[in-house]
Amino acid sequence: MATNEEKIKIASGFIKAAPPGEINDVFNDVRALVDDDELFTGSIMNAVEEYNTEELATVTVTGEDGKTFEVLVSKHGQIENDRFLDPKRNQTFKLDHLRQTVSDIEPHTVDEDIEELRKVIEAHAEEYVADRYAEGVSAIYGSNGVITVAIVHNRYSPSNYWNGRWRSVWTLDTATNAVKGALKCKVHYYEDGNVQLETSKDVEDKLSKFSTEPHKVIAKAFVDLIAAAELKYQTALNESYRDLADDTFNGLRRALPYTRTKVDWNKILTYRIGAELSAK
Template identity: 40%
Template sequence: MELSERIQISSGFLLQAPPGEINDVLNDVRCIINNDEELQAGVQPALREYNLEQFITVESPGNNHQCIISEAARLPASDDESEERFIDPRAKTSFIFDHLALEASDPQPHELDAESEPLRSALDNATQTYLTAHFHDGVASIFSKGNGVREFIIQVVANKYNPSNYWSGRWRSEYTISFDEGKVTGKILVHVHYYEQGNVQLTTAHDVSFNLPPGITFSDSSAASKILALVEDEESKYQISLNETYQEMSEKTFKSLRRALPLTRSKIDWDKILGYKLGAELSGSKEGHVASS
């Protein structure tokens, strides 16, 4: 198999890596490439795509908080920059991100749009309050389009890794708030992996769209808290629907995948299971005795 084919296969495995298990998958595909230098160079685009799609978080350089690596955080490439940079709006800095080592470096000041910053900052504060109430170690970044475009992007990610109990999970949500259109559009993505004595993955995608109430405007000082209340309502309804779906799957779907009764069409009395086994052995011995005689 050609090296290019092996790199393509390895990249496909990486893009499907469950939450928190990208390094495990990377170590596994080393056997496919069998050359660490070629591996790093070949799968770098896949790692970058994975990190941006999965809202990978990183410690903001020089700050005591994490921020999200995503397409919204990526700065447009400039002629004098050899490496792409990402922004941390809360810290008003930009940095270089290593997609293999998952580390940020070379922080530099980054000026945000002055007109949008008051509302963007208010949305950031309201989102942090929402995270504290509903997410364990959740991370959020809020971006503004600026340049006269009254549009903001809220991104939220929460990870829970529990390898000792063989499961991991990730919640991602993203909302685009357009004051020019008067609406909010977004999506909620959930990915859970259970792998104790098996390998089961659950992925969901839920689209969100609702209009901004007439009282919420770009200049409204309480707009941020009102918008987050609407987001909270949408995510709470989706959480409830997930719980109901899981309950239905447990009671109906999973039960339909197996026989209600064994082939004998009668239920087994588990308290007498040893008696069944002993009876079968005695029956077998008797038949063998008759045959030999």
């Protein structure tokens, strides 16, 4: 019998590997398998917190005017285990990681040394996200001389048996002009099977514009770099998976048997092999 430590490790692994849009389903299934709520209120809940921050979960926040808006959850804006920063509105909120509900909204003191540049980059980044991602959500953080741009785009289509998520996180060190990016794509397709794609790419570059130039010049150069790198990555993905379908998979197995028709397993006895098996 597995020890509690082994149960926690296995269950946490399942939760952190949950496909996009399916964390609740995985959580409930794992909870039923472990059958120990005491474990879930402790160590296994840490996996849910890690999943939310790593996958850039989005939550709905209601403003003072009653309007709602989407806010991104990220370790770059994590103040405590359950408190996160909304940099656009300079406020923090408490998050229920399991229910993904927001409460206890408080004002936040910004880093004045970098806030002006952060706001200009935020404006350029939001324009880019609105243009390139149909349902994208972004958050731009600024602290200790570093600007971080986090982008997530979720597309859920359970009626068609697929869900997908694009994530990218970019940092700009204003002291050295060094740019680092981490791009990740995860897709789950589960009609008549279970196929998952998970791919990532790291980028390192340097901004050609220096901190002595106007903020709008730096912001445009930074966002242009992001746009070019993400387009290059997406184009490479499209090409590689087109080749995978046309060449690699065909080399592994035939799409259809020699008869050029799919086997109807409900009528297996009408096939010759089925007749031979039934005779034995």
